[in-house]
Amino acid sequence: GYSLDANRGEHIGIQASTIAGPLALALYAEALRRGAYPKMMVSFDDQEEVYFSIASDEQLEHISPFTEFEIKNLDKIISVFGSHNLKALTNVDPGKLAKRNAAQAPLMSIFVERFISDSGHYVVLPYPTSAMAQEAGMGLIEYEDFVYTSCNVDKDDPVKYWIRKSEEQQRLVGILNDIDVFRVVGEDTDLTLSTKGRTWENCDGHLNLPDGEVCTTPVEKSVEGHIRFTYPGIFQGREIEDISLTFKDGDVVEASASKGEDLLLSMVKVDEGSKRVGEFAIGTNEDITRFTKNMLFDEKLGHTMHMALGAGLPSSGGENKSGIHWDILKDMSTGGKIYGDGKLIYKEGRFLI
Numbered sequence: 001g002y003s004l005d006a007n008r009g010e011h012i013g014i015q016a017s018t019i020a021g022p023l024a025l026a027l028y029a030e031a032l033r034r035g036a037y038p039k040m041m042v043s044f045d046d047q048e049e050v051y052f053s054i055a056s057d058e059q060l061e062h063i064s065p066f067t068e069f070e071i072k073n074l075d076k077i078i079s080v081f082g083s084h085n086l087k088a089l090t091n092v093d094p095g096k097l098a099k100r101n102a103a104q105a106p107l108m109s110i111f112v113e114r115f116i117s118d119s120g121h122y123v124v125l126p127y128p129t130s131a132m133a134q135e136a137g138m139g140l141i142e143y144e145d146f147v148y149t150s151c152n153v154d155k156d157d158p159v160k161y162w163i164r165k166s167e168e169q170q171r172l173v174g175i176l177n178d179i180d181v182f183r184v185v186g187e188d189t190d191l192t193l194s195t196k197g198r199t200w201e202n203c204d205g206h207l208n209l210p211d212g213e214v215c216t217t218p219v220e221k222s223v224e225g226h227i228r229f230t231y232p233g234i235f236q237g238r239e240i241e242d243i244s245l246t247f248k249d250g251d252v253v254e255a256s257a258s259k260g261e262d263l264l265l266s267m268v269k270v271d272e273g274s275k276r277v278g279e280f281a282i283g284t285n286e287d288i289t290r291f292t293k294n295m296l297f298d299e300k301l302g303h304t305m306h307m308a309l310g311a312g313l314p315s316s317g318g319e320n321k322s323g324i325h326w327d328i329l330k331d332m333s334t335g336g337k338i339y340g341d342g343k344l345i346y347k348e349g350r351f352l353i
Contacts, residue, residue, distance in 0.1 A: 002162055004122070010076060015042075015080065027080070039070070048089060052100075062103070071110050071111050076121045076122065081125070083129060084131050090237050098269065098270045108324075112313070125208075136292035136293065136294065146290075165284075166204035172200075175353050176195075182280070185336070187334075189330070202214060215316070216280055217317060218280050220250050220319060224247055227245055232293070240261070241260065273312075277307050291329075295327050301329070304331055304332055308326055311324065340353075
């Protein structure tokens with residue numbers, strides 16, 4: 001396989017909710033055929049809503065030793081994303097979400113080290129549902145076609161396509177790695193950051209499907225200035241609109257939003273690392289043609305850049321630790337510019353290098 005190989009004797013976890021059962025079972029069967037030892041990790045569609053409506057502070061802060069064992073011992077994980085209700089956590093107390101995310105920080109660090117930093121050991125992919133289609137403003141059949149095209153599996157030879165895409169992005173990565181300071185300019189935006197000593201990564205269909213971005217982790221204390229994100233931030237089904245952030249010495253010192261500001265403010269206070277930037281990235285997938293309120297797709301949009309608050313990417317040299325890694329997206333197609341060491345390298349959704 002291209003994204004992830006299931007080899008004989010490997011212990012492979014398959015994460016999915018019940019609504020994504022058909023795809024999860026197909027993956028389970030294929031792993032068995034290849035001689036692997038698949039472990040189904042299935043959750044019920046309303047499980048999280050039940051959990052947050054009942055769980056005490058002690059339970060919110062509890063780390064399951066069984067989950068920890070799986071993260072430490074599985075060889076690979078396939079995560080299938082599908083939901084029948086994307087708004088299930090809309091009315092959950094932001095404080096509860098923050099408490100739970102803070103408690104999960106140690107597991108998050110182990111997960112990132114074992115699976116995200118080592119390509120070929122983890123992949124997340126979508127299972128189209130009516131709820132996801134509705135959120136994207138499409139019918140289910142139209143949305144299924146959108147997913148298929150976005151993942152580029154509609155190509156005559158999808159693997160050949162992704163190999164070619166990988167080579168194209170690797171050329172960009174080679175140039176970006178020679179740049180120390182980036183400046184992002186746009187509407188209500190003037191932000192600088194350093195990536196000196198950090199490595200840009202080529203996101204080419206091995207960790208995500210769909211995919212298509214180049215990303216890195218900025219030097220933690222280097223982010224300065226302000227940025228306004230044109231798309232709403234989505235966190236566990238809740239929307240935060242018109243997000244503006246101001247940074248000084250790498251930390252968020254001001255944060256505002258026209259909707260969901262209470263959640264935004266709680267997010268930057270989850271832990272010490274949640275007020276810092278863990279990722280700086282530029283989308284490259286031109287086959288994703290619209291914003292769908294699903295970051296698995298949206299962060300790859302070809303005319304956008306995004307940043308993540310929270311955990312950095314160890315594989316790029318990131319040192320920031322946090323219980324969250326939350327991506328927020330900015331449209332760069334109108335007036336957006338990125339400078340590298342003072343030279344214009346990206347303008348209105350297109351690289352100039």
